[in-house]
Amino acid sequence: MxxxxxxxxxxxxxxxxxxxxxxxxxxxxxxxxxxxxxxxxxxxxxxxxxxxxxxxxxxFHSPFLRLRGDVRHLPTLLNLPTSEGSGEAAHPDVLHVPGGWGKGDWTWLMAATPYPMGTDYFENPEFYVSRDGLRWQVPEGLRNPLARVPVEPSRREIRREFHSDPSLLLHEGLLHLYYRWTAVLNTGETENRILLTTSPDGVVWSPPEAVLSERLPTGSDRKFLSPSALVLDGTRVLWTVDCEAGDRFIVRRTSPDGLHWSAPVRTEIAAPFPLKAPWHLDVSGEGGRLRLLLTAARDRGVDAELLWGWSGDGGLSWNVEGKPFEPGYFFEKKRIYRSSIVPMEDGTERLYYSAMAGDGTWHVAALDLGAPPPYETGTEGN
Structure with a gap:
């Protein structure tokens, strides 16, 4: 040499x-x-x-370095105690429980994944709690992550595997965590699963159980991206982003028990401007009008941007209206990623979003918003 x-x-x-x-x-x-x-x-x-x-x-760039002079939003960067120690995380999904839940009567619950410099080996689901939605901790008695790779060490056909995209659902006192597992196989195929683990207190969690599973040729087809679960009129509903022949779209499934799911129904998206394809999503609400957060992007999340919209027909169709804010800080420079929106008691909303900084690091921020924009009167769906 x-x-x-x-x-x-x-x-x-x-x-x-x-x-x-x-x-x-x-x-x-x-x-x-x-x-x-x-x-x-x-x-x-x-x-x-x-x-x-x-x-x-x-x-040397501060995370809050302004990239332009007209930045108006004022987010708070969160200090998340990720298990691998970096504090870098993505894919936050947040619930607000004003009456408290779990062993500590916590009023804020979050699932997220560590993502140091975009390393998917650490992209395992973790659980955090808070009393104000800004200062987060791991519940006493819990050791994160809730699941890690390799999931099945004996399977020699697995060339690479990782987790992603956690989604929380609190129903009848039981906390449900849905998340995605992906394995790239030596056979030229990719196996995707949606796994479910539940907890009565935030500390003890059930063994993960696969509720959706599919194996496809590795390439342009993907299933079960970014699951988001709700209970509407007693029925479990799950939205994901699926991909067939390079075409990405949002699908809706229903279930009586959260374990056995119907065939997917493709939903429609309308917007008054050109849209990139769906990449990640989050759905919130209890019925009637549903709120949609949509991360639209090119393949693999490149050039991702965050949009919001709504549905008046239970999530069978969506109206996308624009961006909740325009990125303007160094920690948001490369992309805005999967996010979560939480309605507050005073009628306003709080947004939790993940972002990739100009140096490749990942951050989760909270942003208090005003009241949601008014929906068009008398319009259901599109």
Missing amino acids: TMLSSLFLLLLLVLTWTRKTPQQLLYSLLREAEKGLRRMNVRIPGLERRLEENNPKRV
Whole structure:
């Protein structure tokens, strides 16, 4: 190996270890060199000033660095105690229980997945609780994650597997957590499952049980993306994003018990502007009008943007109306991802959303919104 190759590998190792871009590493080296020169009473005119002025603007970015001058939303970044220690997370799904629930009478419940630098090995469902919706903790007695890979270590045909997309449902005092498991197989196929685990108290959870399962050729077909569950008029309803022949769409399934699901029914989406294909979703509400949060994106979530809308026919059709906010901070720079919206007692809403920053890190933020926009009178569905 030549000396040049060795230096390149050493630089790559340093960049990987410190998570710095080449520009950041060069800045750090220059700043330390300038400090050393000052200790020796050697001054280079203008160097200290130029280093200080260029640091915050061009090299090291605060999560709340504004990318433009007209940013109006004021989110709160959450400090989630992820089990692998990074604090990076995605796919939040949040419930507000004003009367309290579980061993600690918690009023806020969240499921999310750690996602350090987009590493899906850690993308396992975790559970957190809170009393104000901003300061989150792991319930005493619970050890996250609730499930981890490998799920079936003895299956040698599995080349790669990961979890994603948790969804919480509280029904008759029992907390249900639906989440997705995906395995890429050596056979040229991909196996997808929706798994269900339940808890009466947030600490003790049942063994995961597959409630939907399908094996498809690896490629453009996908099933069960981003499950979102509700109970409407006593019937369990589950929405997912499915993909066939490269076409992604929202489907609706029903169940009497949350275990056995009907065949999927494709729903319709209307919007007054061009839409990217659905990628992730969250549905909230108890009946009548349902609220939709839709993450629309190119394949694999590229160029994802967050939209909101509603349904007046139980989620068989949707009206998408626009964006709840325009991304404007460094921690939102690359994409806005799966999100969750929670109605508050005063008629306003609180949005929880995950976002990918300009440096590839993942964050979950809370944003208090006003009252939802009025729906069109007398319009059901589309």
